[in-house]
Amino acid sequence: xxxxxxxxxxxxxxxxxxxxxxxxxxxxxxxxxxxxxxxxxxxxxxxxxxxxxxxxxxxxxxxxxxxxxxxxxxxxxxxxxxxxxxxxxxxxxxxxxxxxxxxxxxxxxxxxxxxxxxxxxxxxxxxxxxxxxxxxxxxxxxxxxxxxxxxxxxxxxxxxxxxxx
Numbered sequence: 001x002x003x004x005x006x007x008x009x010x011x012x013x014x015x016x017x018x019x020x021x022x023x024x025x026x027x028x029x030x031x032x033x034x035x036x037x038x039x040x041x042x043x044x045x046x047x048x049x050x051x052x053x054x055x056x057x058x059x060x061x062x063x064x065x066x067x068x069x070x071x072x073x074x075x076x077x078x079x080x081x082x083x084x085x086x087x088x089x090x091x092x093x094x095x096x097x098x099x100x101x102x103x104x105x106x107x108x109x110x111x112x113x114x115x116x117x118x119x120x121x122x123x124x125x126x127x128x129x130x131x132x133x134x135x136x137x138x139x140x141x142x143x144x145x146x147x148x149x150x151x152x153x154x155x156x157x158x159x160x161x162x163x164x165x
Contacts, residue, residue: 018064045131
């Protein structure tokens with residue numbers, strides 16, 4: 001069946017089975033490979049995209065259920081003010097090690113900051129709890145989010161940031 005999807009501000013027509021997960025439509029049909037496959041069970045967060053501004057796990061989201069919703073992927077999040085701040089903070093903080101989970105991490109963080117512009121540490125931990133980082137970059141992820149939210153200055157030496165509780 002043909003579906004008209006609103007992705008990153010553009011309309012795309014795709015002819016795929018309705019039960020096909022959005023993740024595979026993005027990656028295989030549209031060539032948007034920034035969204036990653038992790039666990040396939042919506043547990044790790046690597047496949048996180050925004051659907052009408054809300055973080056959703058695309059690995060378990062059937063394309064037929066997307067309807068007219070606006071989908072935003074990591075390829076477009078940097079075009080938003082929050083996304084651009086997060087991506088800059090991510091780079092300035094050297095968050096990434098392997099980098100595999102980082103698209104999903106940034107997508108979850110962007111949705112959280114859109115809803116809670118000045119989050120507490122508890123807010124950050126709650127919003128990010130569904131995103132797994134196998135390299136355990138959690139302290140740097142939290143620091144980058146706090147920098148993007150304007151809660152912490154950028155440019156602090158890395159060894160000091162790694163001790164954030």
